[in-house]
Amino acid sequence: ETGVTQTPRHLVMGMTNKKSLKCEQHLGHNAMYWYKQSAKKPLELMFVYSLEERVENNSVPSRFSPECPNSSHLFLHLHTLQPEDSALYLCASSQDFPVLREKLFFGSGTQLSVL
Amino acid sequence: KNEVEQSPQNLTAQEGEFITINCSYSVGISALHWLQQHPGGGIVSLFMLSSGKKKHGRLIATINIQEKHSSLHITASHPRDSAVYICAVRSQGGRGGGADGLTFGKGTHLIIQP
Numbered sequence: 001e002t003g004v005t006q007t008p009r010h011l012v013m014g015m016t017n018k019k020s021l022k023c024e025q026h027l028g029h030n031a032m033y034w035y036k037q038s039a040k041k042p043l044e045l046m047f048v049y050s051l052e053e054r055v056e057n058n059s060v061p062s063r064f065s066p067e068c069p070n071s072s073h074l075f076l077h078l079h080t081l082q083p084e085d086s087a088l089y090l091c092a093s094s095q096d097f098p099v100l101r102e103k104l105f106f107g108s109g110t111q112l113s114v115l
Numbered sequence: 116k117n118e119v120e121q122s123p124q125n126l127t128a129q130e131g132e133f134i135t136i137n138c139s140y141s142v143g144i145s146a147l148h149w150l151q152q153h154p155g156g157g158i159v160s161l162f163m164l165s166s167g168k169k170k171h172g173r174l175i176a177t178i179n180i181q182e183k184h185s186s187l188h189i190t191a192s193h194p195r196d197s198a199v200y201i202c203a204v205r206s207q208g209g210r211g212g213g214a215d216g217l218t219f220g221k222g223t224h225l226i227i228q229p
Contacts, residue, residue, distance in 0.1 A: 033215060040221065042201075042221050048215055103163055109155075109158075111156060
């Protein structure tokens with residue numbers, strides 16, 4: 001148990017659906033992250049929030065829309081996704097941003113399949 | 116641009132064997148992380164180091180800053196050690212990688228057979 005909880009664990013959606021991924025951290029951290037992990041590729045950072053402000057969007061397509069209503073919760077809203085968006089989506093948190101000499105704490109991930 | 120290379124990509128060993136996983140990077144770093152990802156998907160941070168050596172139970176991580184190389188060792192390996200081991204580095208000054216300043220390797224898929 002890392003203190004970072006993601007739901008759902010698995011999600012299957014059609015290309016016209018709208019769904020949301022949820023992440024909650026119970027660690028009192030100030031920064032939260034969304035990462036994408038595709039098969040045989042390194043982890044890719046999608047979004048970073050620090051103190052509920054988005055720090056940088058790593059050129060992620062607009063069909064992915066993050067939301068951070070408070071420092072404990074992070075959402076990733078999905079709409080009109082493509083099959084190539086099928087991947088494991090991981091949420092993480094850290095005490096502060098930028099992460100200099102501290103650890104990241106990851107959730108278990110949401111395995112997304114887009115049909 | 117910082118490149119992170121891990122070797123081997125895949126490793127299958129018998130229970131009890133001594134395991135070594137390697138990570139090489141191309142630019143100066145301020146910290147290196149070793150992460151463990153179990154088949155369920157969740158990632159656990161094992162070590163963060165910037166010099167020398169760290170040990171936790173049967174796991175040992177070493178780093179050689181001059182050679183830009185780190186190793187993760189597992190002694191007396193066990194089937195529950197089967198996982199993907201990921202190396203991630205933070206470049207000096209936080210430059211390179213994503214906005215989090217981290218560059219990740221592709222991971223080493225380890226299987227320990229009973």
